[in-house]
Amino acid sequence: MTTPSQHEEIRQMLSAYLDGELTQAGAQRVRIHLEDCEECRRTYEELARLQEMTRELAFAEPPEARMKELEKSLSVQAPRRLGWLFVMAGIVAWLIYGAILYIRHWRPPTVEEMIGSAIVIGFVLLLASVVVERLRQLPHDRYRRVDK
Ligand SMILES: [Zn+2]
Known part of the structure; x- marks a missing residue:
């Protein structure tokens, strides 16, 4: 007992x-x-x-240093994200507008138009590759920030 x-x-x-x-x-x-x-x-x-x-x-409760790091990255990234958004939205709107014009008034394209299209397509492809690269780097960035 x-x-x-x-x-x-x-x-x-x-x-x-x-x-x-x-x-x-x-x-x-x-x-x-x-x-x-x-x-x-x-x-x-x-x-x-x-x-x-x-x-x-x-x-x-995150340490103070991590909070500061987070604030810094947010204040840098928020305007950048917004900038990307505007660029992408502008390009998409422009492409849609161009497509509508093209469909409505179809005629064989002039040399100037073909050169212009090549430049636009090239620019869009470059931009897309940059966006894809940034998206791929995002998780990597996050890990690195936490490790510090
Ligand atoms: Zn007991």
């Missing part, structure tokens, strides 16, 4: 048990007692949950 003072003793060891600071014999004593005693087991589970929550909070 366990006496009330033994429960008290076990409960005082629980925190050290959770932290893995007990000796092997001490840890075994706590473990055996927890198997038999529901009341102490409940205390233990509550303590474990509390410790888990504290650990999660510590993880969730």
Whole structure:
């Protein structure tokens, strides 16, 4: 039989048990007692949950340096993203407009138009390749930022 003072003793060891600071014999004593005693087991589970929550909070809170890094990258990237958006939207609108004109007033293209088209198509392809490259680099950027 366990006496009330033994429960008290076990409960005082629980925190050290959770932290893995007990000796092997001490840890075994706590473990055996927890198997038999529901009341102490409940205390233990509550303590474990509390410790888990504290650990999660510590993880969730980003260090100040990381916050500053994040702010910096946001203030740099937001205007850049907006710039890309405008460029892309403009090009798409222009292509649609050109396609409509082309369909409505079809005639054999002049040399000037063919040269112009070649330049436009080349420019769009270059731009597309840059966009694809940037998209591919995004996850890489993120990892590098976290590692710092
Ligand atoms: Zn107990």
